[in-house]
Amino acid sequence: MIEILAISGSLRAASTNSALVSALARNAPPSCRVTVHDRLGRLPIFNPDDEGERTPQEASALIDAVTQADGVIISCPEYAHGVPGGLKNALDWLVSRDAAVAKPAMLVHASPRSLFARAALAEIMRTMSFALCEDVLEIALLGKKPPEVEGILAEPENQLVMRDAVSAFADFIRAR
Template sequence: YDGLGRLPIFNPDDEGERTPPEAAALIEAVTAADGVIISCPEYAHGVPGGLKNALDWLVSRDAAVAKPAMLVHASPRSLYARAALSEIMRTMSFVLFEETALEIVLIGKKPPEMEAILTTAEDRLAMRAAVQGFATSIRGRT
């Protein structure tokens, strides 16, 4: 989903028939997905506002209930955001996949450096293993 920046700020008065189209698209995407992978930076020891806003649009819906989810991070310093995001998502009834952690250090890197890191054999294998483990977990639930 690439529409975080287009989501209006969550307002419970705008749910139901008044749900903005951008929020409806997010809700539909999460509802239709077999699982959700979230990559989240940490800002001021917390979850960025745009991501929290997106999650708020899902709170009163069934989209998150029992939906498998995996968190991935680009910094080992994202402990606070990871803990906060895990708590938020568990409260929303997402089922967090935590068997395989995926954390590739990209903090402070420029795009060419990130690309070089993400194309190394070691990191490609780590990404593939994490996603395959998550997919296997999802298939095992059905």
């Protein structure tokens, strides 16, 4: 069983990125388990003085979840042409750890317009030594209300696209 951790970079209650990672978890192929980490908003702001024995419990939980996962999927919105602070903060907690080193990762997107954040996030993750899968999943959900989002994600063709994307990512993980 391939264990995948999915993280939404958005803290919004009605986030399309969070809806997308939840849908990935529901539509994962039988050989994969996708677990959504939805506690980024509980992380304290990263401070290198708080590492080691002083690492806060929420940061330790994130570090452990990334460490134990076979791979990580991140869905990230774009704020002011960049990566949202909450997601960057979470990545900062991983910087001095081995959790990210050679960890397979895949980016998924709920907006076709998040080009600056995509590039910035890919650069951050490569710098942190994640093994970034070149396959990218995009399902355009930008500007949709929650019922519309759920309807789009429930469409059989989108369910198949999500299942195939997770399956391709699992193949990437196995090949590493």
